[in-house]
Amino acid sequence: MTLQLGDVAPDFEAETTEGHIRFHDWIGNSWCVLFSHPKDFTPVCTTELGYMARIKPEFDKRNVKIIGLSVDPVDNHARWAADIEETQGHAPNYPMIGDSDLHISKLYGMLPASTGGTSEGRTPADNQTVRNVFVIGPDKKIKLILVYPMTTGRNFDEVIRVIDSLQLTANHRVSTPVNWQQGEDVIIAGSVSDDEAKKLYPGGWKAPKPYMRIVPQPGSR
Structure with a gap:
């Protein structure tokens, strides 16, 4: 199996x-x-x-x-x-x-x-x-x-880091970038349209590329 x-x-x-x-x-x-x-x-x-x-x-x-x-x-x-x-x-x-x-x-x-x-x-x-x-x-x-x-x-600190990401992304429509740690910026999920994102993040976002929309971690600031 x-x-x-x-x-x-x-x-x-x-x-x-x-x-x-x-x-x-x-x-x-x-x-x-x-x-x-x-x-x-x-x-x-x-x-x-x-x-x-x-x-x-x-x-x-x-x-x-x-x-x-x-x-x-x-x-x-x-x-x-x-x-x-x-x-x-x-x-x-x-x-x-x-x-x-x-x-x-x-x-x-x-x-x-x-x-x-x-x-x-x-x-x-x-x-x-x-x-x-x-x-x-x-x-x-x-x-x-x-x-x-x-x-x-095994690196159990990494397991905790992944759990932080899993719990965050289960509750918010975001993804976490490479080496992300609790409290750092996150990426708006690709499934969220720009129109939806404007409602979720009225303050806007950083976008070095159109597909990479970076915002503060929800609830962290």
Whole structure:
């Protein structure tokens, strides 16, 4: 199964470090970041899980729930949390899904559907494709998919930046330019005619080219 942007994120039930969940019910009316790991007690993932715990308040204030997944049983996650806290200064303060039967990894296309067996005996290299970040909206549709190699730690500050853009553009008919940061100028969406734009932005806009209509971020000034 290959998931695309705009697809409904597959629903599932799972055991986590914070109890049993049904994924869509757990998301509720929030946004969600689901990020996956090939195995517990791996070094790069250890740094990532600790960092996500440290910046969780940034997600909270954006109405974003974060949830991890690792191809190992939940009991292992609890033991790993102690290592994460010891080495990174923060233990996971969000649920971690146990995917020992590989069901969710296959459901989300991170492992081939033909993969058999369980997590028992599988190495990180066997699961190296389980290194995804999915951003899911309150409508349960996938808004962003990032896939990282095992050797490269993820940039979760970039995930926050993209969420800021996704939430802004979901509420206003604008797009965000390269390297955009919260509070910077934005671009009027191409679907908005000049006549409509005059009503939305009576103060006008900068237009270095007719198709590039630049305005201050709505609500920022």
